[in-house]
Amino acid sequence: MTYIIDCAGKCLDLNSPQIMGVLNITPDSFSDGGNYLAPDTAIRRAHQMQEQGAAIIDIGGESSRPGAAPVSIDEELERVIPVIEILVRELPIPVSIDTCKPEVMRATIGAGAGMINDIYALRAEGALETAAELGVPVCLMHMQGTPGTMQQSPQYQNVVTEVKSFLKDRITQCIKSGIPANRLLIDPGFGFGKTLEHNLLLLKGLKEFLALNVPVVAGLSRKSMIGQILDVPIADRLYGNIAAAAYAAWQGVRLLRVHDVSETRDALRIINAIIKTDEKS
Numbered sequence: 001m002t003y004i005i006d007c008a009g010k011c012l013d014l015n016s017p018q019i020m021g022v023l024n025i026t027p028d029s030f031s032d033g034g035n036y037l038a039p040d041t042a043i044r045r046a047h048q049m050q051e052q053g054a055a056i057i058d059i060g061g062e063s064s065r066p067g068a069a070p071v072s073i074d075e076e077l078e079r080v081i082p083v084i085e086i087l088v089r090e091l092p093i094p095v096s097i098d099t100c101k102p103e104v105m106r107a108t109i110g111a112g113a114g115m116i117n118d119i120y121a122l123r124a125e126g127a128l129e130t131a132a133e134l135g136v137p138v139c140l141m142h143m144q145g146t147p148g149t150m151q152q153s154p155q156y157q158n159v160v161t162e163v164k165s166f167l168k169d170r171i172t173q174c175i176k177s178g179i180p181a182n183r184l185l186i187d188p189g190f191g192f193g194k195t196l197e198h199n200l201l202l203l204k205g206l207k208e209f210l211a212l213n214v215p216v217v218a219g220l221s222r223k224s225m226i227g228q229i230l231d232v233p234i235a236d237r238l239y240g241n242i243a244a245a246a247y248a249a250w251q252g253v254r255l256l257r258v259h260d261v262s263e264t265r266d267a268l269r270i271i272n273a274i275i276k277t278d279e280k281s
């Protein structure tokens with residue numbers, strides 16, 4: 001199996017684990033909120049992440065923070081479109097759009113974005129059909145509940161089994177709707193309707209997801225599970241983030257959604273050197 005994904009003409013080669021750099025263009029995002037609101041600041045940051053080794057830049061215009069104010073389609077587009085248009089022209093790597101709204105998918109893919117990253121896994125009305133029509137790859141993420149309420153009392157009988165069967169079902173729905181498996185990625189959705197124990201069980205059980213035969217994505221960077229284990233604020237989670245990313249890559253995760261690109265890049269180079277040696281022997 002080869003893992004080269006065509007993102008609207010730009011290649012994402014996941015034969016070795018790669019980095020998805022996070023670029024939030026929101027005034028209220030939890031860890032870098034407000035930093036990248038001005039288009040030129042966002043664009044500089046995207047270039048920097050590419051130079052540091054990101055393989056794709058994930059652009060988000062709507063915060064998914066629990067309780068965050070909902071954003072209108074027009075406002076989301078006003079935030080992301082100017083940045084996407086420039087980055088598509090300037091960057092050698094693809095950009096993905098972190099959205100669950102079909103209208104935003106349509107406009108941003110029209111502006112040249114190469115992948116849809118959807119925390120609702122195309123469950124919004126019309127999203128499945130829109131993504132099929134747009135013909136770009138889609139990352140399907142698991143979330144229990146909705147951002148507003150998901151952390152109130154997340155419950156599972158068996159978190160790995162349930163998240164896996166959800167993602168398997170979404171893959172089936174996508175294929176039925178005309179999105180072939182070679183255009184899909186899956187993500188267990190760390191922190192989205194999960195307690196610390198759920199997150200740890202998912203991290204420990206990551207290998208289970210490989211059986212679904214599409215590349216696995218993980219977003220652990222700066223999340224509260226790191227903070228809960230270390231008892232430190234976001235600013236002090238770097239070493240914890242790197243440990244979690246390295247573990248995930250070692251388990252077979254192909255794309256890591258992170259804020260700290262150069263640091264994660266070094267960790268992945270070490271993991272990859274070990275993996276490659278194993279394959280040759």
Ligand code: 7PM
Nearest residue numbers: 030064065117139141187189190218219
């Ligand atoms: C508040 C809560 C702000 C959560 C931001 C977040 C993921 C994602 C996000 C992920 C994929 C964050 C999240 N997380 N997309 N988008 N996987 N595929 O920590 O884990 O950045 S937003």
